[in-house]
Amino acid sequence: MADTVPPTGLRDRLRPYRAVLASRARSQTSYRASFTLDLASSLLIGVVELAEIWVLFHSVTEIGGLDFAQVLLVFGLADLCFSLADMSFGHCDNLPTYLRAGTLDVFYLRPQPLLLQLVTSDISLRRLSRALVGATALTVGLVVNDIAWSPAHVLMVIVAVISGYATFAGMFVWAGGAQFFLIEGAETTNAFVYGGRYAATQPASVWNRPLWAVFGFFFPMAFTGFLPALWLLGIEPPYGLPDGVGWCAPIAAAWTWAWALLSWRLGVRHYQGGGG
Numbered sequence: 001m002a003d004t005v006p007p008t009g010l011r012d013r014l015r016p017y018r019a020v021l022a023s024r025a026r027s028q029t030s031y032r033a034s035f036t037l038d039l040a041s042s043l044l045i046g047v048v049e050l051a052e053i054w055v056l057f058h059s060v061t062e063i064g065g066l067d068f069a070q071v072l073l074v075f076g077l078a079d080l081c082f083s084l085a086d087m088s089f090g091h092c093d094n095l096p097t098y099l100r101a102g103t104l105d106v107f108y109l110r111p112q113p114l115l116l117q118l119v120t121s122d123i124s125l126r127r128l129s130r131a132l133v134g135a136t137a138l139t140v141g142l143v144v145n146d147i148a149w150s151p152a153h154v155l156m157v158i159v160a161v162i163s164g165y166a167t168f169a170g171m172f173v174w175a176g177g178a179q180f181f182l183i184e185g186a187e188t189t190n191a192f193v194y195g196g197r198y199a200a201t202q203p204a205s206v207w208n209r210p211l212w213a214v215f216g217f218f219f220p221m222a223f224t225g226f227l228p229a230l231w232l233l234g235i236e237p238p239y240g241l242p243d244g245v246g247w248c249a250p251i252a253a254a255w256t257w258a259w260a261l262l263s264w265r266l267g268v269r270h271y272q273g274g275g276g
Contacts, residue, residue: 141229219256
């Protein structure tokens with residue numbers, strides 16, 4: 001019998017993860033009525049969150065110096081990025097369940113990185129409808145606002161979406177790493193992950209300095225929507241920040257992943273097994 005040849009190329013190494021993701025996708029779509037209801041409920045949540053902003057502008061004409069069309073652009077950028085990250089990384093929220101049940105130990109039996117196994121262990125396709133809300137808001141925001149389009153503006157949109165997605169994905173990984181220590185403290189990390197998402201969809205110009213320190217720089221939510229949107233709109237950033245600070249979104253994403261991976265590494269080292 002010929003020896004089994006270990007996978008060498010990137011495509012071969014990714015094959016097990018693709019197989020798992022494909023099976024999860026098939027399991028979610030096999031029951032069409034249930035899947036349709038999941039999509040509808042997720043869509044409704046996104047629409048309600050967008051409607052909150054619409055209701056606010058029935059009482060005021062501006063929030064933080066931005067009108068409804070401009071806030072729509074901020075919301076669209078941040079909400080689309082978060083929805084995509086939630087679809088692909090949001091199931092890291094299940095880590096406390098794995099820790100309590102001891103099922104995380106099964107991941108250690110496989111010759112693949114623990115984090116990569118966790119990330120590719122599931123995918124929430126129902127989040128696609130919520131991402132549709134963000135994409136629609138972003139598209140409308142780009143159309144109705146008076147943007148002096150140039151290749152740089154197109155590049156900024158691309159950079160903002162990719163960097164925002166990476167930033168929110170890093171937040172989920174950070175929260176997962178923290179669960180090795182908290183275990184029952186998912187609500188604590190959710191205050192920053194999901195609370196950060198809410199903060200990102202609002203004009204950060206209304207924040208005070210302590211909030212800027214938390215959600216502007218340590219958890220760089222302002223770089224997922226607000227600051228790139230200001231550059232696209234040609235509006236000066238608050239607190240004396242330079243005009244081109246929105247271009248630092250990739251740096252913000254790299255910063256998020258730096259301490260997210262540090263949190264994950266410390267958590268894995270701290271983990272002693274499920275016991276029993």
